[in-house]
Amino acid sequence: MHVQISEMLCKELGGHAKVYIWDGRGPNPHLGHLAWGDAFVLTADSVSMLSESCSTGKPVYVIGGERCTWKIGDFHRTLRQRGLIRSFTGAEDMSESWSYPPLNDNAEAAARIRGALAERGWSLGLGCFYFYK
Incomplete structure (x- = not known):
């Protein structure tokens, strides 16, 4: 099924001037897409792609998020x-x-880590943990 969907997307969108479909060869253009994209349309199944796209402050649209359950469903609800x-x-x-x-x-x-350490009397400094009594 996954191959059929990929083939359909390539057939329908592959010739569009504003659509780029990476074939897995050459450097991954993902970071460039995040930098240059104006908006993102993503499938709901990848927490990392959603997180990375949401780090841009740009519009992020999700396909199929309403079908997600359990942890990923909670993640989608929080983002929404x-x-x-x-x-x-x-x-x-x-x-x-x-x-x-x-x-x-x-x-x-x-x-959060700094706060938790501070509650215990610890602080971070130049890659080392220090304990003060």
């Missing part, structure tokens, strides 16, 4: 509640631009 993603219905005006504070998990994770 924070205004980072919208469902793709096919009726969107893709020229409409919207934005949000970009997702930055690294900074958020680092702040």
Whole structure:
């Protein structure tokens, strides 16, 4: 089934001037697409692609997010509640631009780690852990 969908997408969109389909050969253009893209339409199955796209502050539309269950469903709900993603219905005006504070998990994770260490009397400094009594 996956091959059929890929073939259909390549057939239908492969000749479009604004669509690029990477065939797996050569360098992965993903980071360039994030930098240069104006908006993103993604399938719901990849947490990493959603996270990376939401780190741009640019419109992110998701196909099939309503079918996700369990952990990935919670992830989609959180992104939607924070205004980072919208469902793709096919009726969107893709020229409409919207934005949000970009997702930055690294900074958020680092702040939580610093806070947890500070609660225990520890601090971070130049790659070392220090304990102060």
